[in-house]
Amino acid sequence: MQSFVGTFTNKLDAKGRVSIPAPFRGALQAQGTEGVFCIPALGLHAVKGFGQIFYAETREIVKPHHPLYDQKHAMLAAAVFSQSQHLSFDDDGRVRLPDDLIAHAGIKDRVCFAGLDSIFEMWNPETYAPVRDARMQQALAAYEASGKSLP
Amino acid sequence: MQSFVGTFTNKLDAKGRVSIPAPFRGALQAQGTEGVFCIPALGLHAVKGFGQIFYAETREIVKPHHPLYDQKHAMLAAAVFSQSQHLSFDDDGRVRLPDDLIAHAGIKDRVCFAGLDSIFEMWNPETYAPVRDARMQQALAAYEASGKSLP
DNA sequence: CGGTTTCCCATGCTATCCCATGATTTCCCG
DNA sequence: CGGGAAATCATGGGATAGCATGGGAAACCG
Numbered sequence A, B: 001m002q003s004f005v006g007t008f009t010n011k012l013d014a015k016g017r018v019s020i021p022a023p024f025r026g027a028l029q030a031q032g033t034e035g036v037f038c039i040p041a042l043g044l045h046a047v048k049g050f051g052q053i054f055y056a057e058t059r060e061i062v063k064p065h066h067p068l069y070d071q072k073h074a075m076l077a078a079a080v081f082s083q084s085q086h087l088s089f090d091d092d093g094r095v096r097l098p099d100d101l102i103a104h105a106g107i108k109d110r111v112c113f114a115g116l117d118s119i120f121e122m123w124n125p126e127t128y129a130p131v132r133d134a135r136m137q138q139a140l141a142a143y144e145a146s147g148k149s150l151p
Numbered sequence C: 001c002g003g004t005t006t007c008c009c010a011t012g013c014t015a016t017c018c019c020a021t022g023a024t025t026t027c028c029c030g
Numbered sequence D: 001c002g003g004g005a006a007a008t009c010a011t012g013g014g015a016t017a018g019c020a021t022g023g024g025a026a027a028c029c030g
Helices: A024-032 A052-062 A071-082 A097-105 A124-146 B022-028 B052-062 B071-082 B097-106 B124-143
Strands: A007-011 A015-020 A038-042 A047-050 A086-087 A095-096 A110-116 A118-125 B005-009 B017-019 B037-040 B049-050 B085-087 B094-096 B110-116 B119-123
Touching: A007 A015, A007 A095, A038 A097, A047 A052, A047 A097, A071 B110, A071 B124, A097 A118, A110 A124, A118 A124, A124 B110, B005 B017, B022 B110, B037 B097, B049 B052, B049 B097, B071 B119, B094 B110, B110 B124, B119 B124
Parallel strands: none
Antiparallel strands: A007 A110, A015 A095, A038 A047, A038 A086, A047 A118, A110 A118, B005 B110, B017 B094, B037 B049, B037 B085, B049 B119, B110 B119
C-alpha cells in the first residue's frame, strides 16, 4: 500500500518529536522513501507530507527546464523543493518536526494526520475539526447537486 | 538522497568560509562528488551549486561537438565549465567562497542555501526573500495552469 | 616576508541514538 | 474457542554524536 489512508492523532513531545502513524510510515517505505518530505500548505494552517512518488512527479514537471539557463526551472523547483524539508525517522518511527512547520500549523501538543491518498496533512486537531466539517459539507453539497453522485 | 531539498541559512565568517548545510554535503557525497561546483547564476544575484550528476549531464550535452572543429563545443563548454569553480571542503564541511562569487551574489555575512533538486542556489538572505515570494506566486499560477497543483 | 590558505582544536547547541515502559493487537496452540 | 505469549506501536528520558561556528598555528606563495 503506497497511499495514505485514515486519520490518526499523535503527541508532539517536549523535544518536538512526533510519531508518524505506522500505516503512513509503511506507505512511505513502500514508495522507497527514506523518511518523509514536508512542506507548509499554501493558504492553510497545515503541513503537507509526501513521499517519493509525489516527489518524482514534481521532478518531471521541472525536468524540461535547464537549471542554469532557464528561469522557469528555479521558479518551479523553488516552490516545491526549497520549501520542502526532508525529515528522517529515528529508530522508533518519529521525526523532529521543525519549529517553522510547527508554527505554520499552529501545533501545540498534538498532531492530527489526515491521509489524502497521494499525500497527507498534519494539523492541530482543534484547527482541523471545523475544516474537516466544512470539507464534508462541500462534498455533500456536490453530491446532492450532481444527482446523488460525486464526480 | 542525491538531491538538494530544503532551505538553510549559514554564516559567512571573517575568512570567507561558510558551512555547506549537512544535507547538501550528504547529497554531494552520495553523487560521488569531492567538494562542490559553483557558478555565478545568469541574470540573478546568486550562485548556483551542483555536483557530479549535473556535471555529467552537462558533459553529455557538450560531447557530440568536436573540441577542435566545432565552434559549439567551445560555446557550450565555456558557458559551464570555464565559469564554474571547484571548491573543496575543509574537515568541518566548509568551503572558502571565492570573492568574485561573494560579490556576484551580494553576500555579506550570511548565506542562504535553497535546494532545487538537481542543483542548489546560494543567496544573500535579504536578496532572496522577495525573489522567493515572486517565484511562489508565479509557480502557483504555473502549476494550476498545467493541471498539476502544489502539494 | 606579508598575506593567504590550510589544517587543527575548542565550544555550545541540537539532533540522533539507544533503552525502557505500557498499552494494544496479533498470533499460536492447547 | 479461549487464553497466554509475542510482536507492534506510541511515548518518555538519558547519553552520545554531529553540526555550525570561532579562533590559532603551521604551510604556502608570490
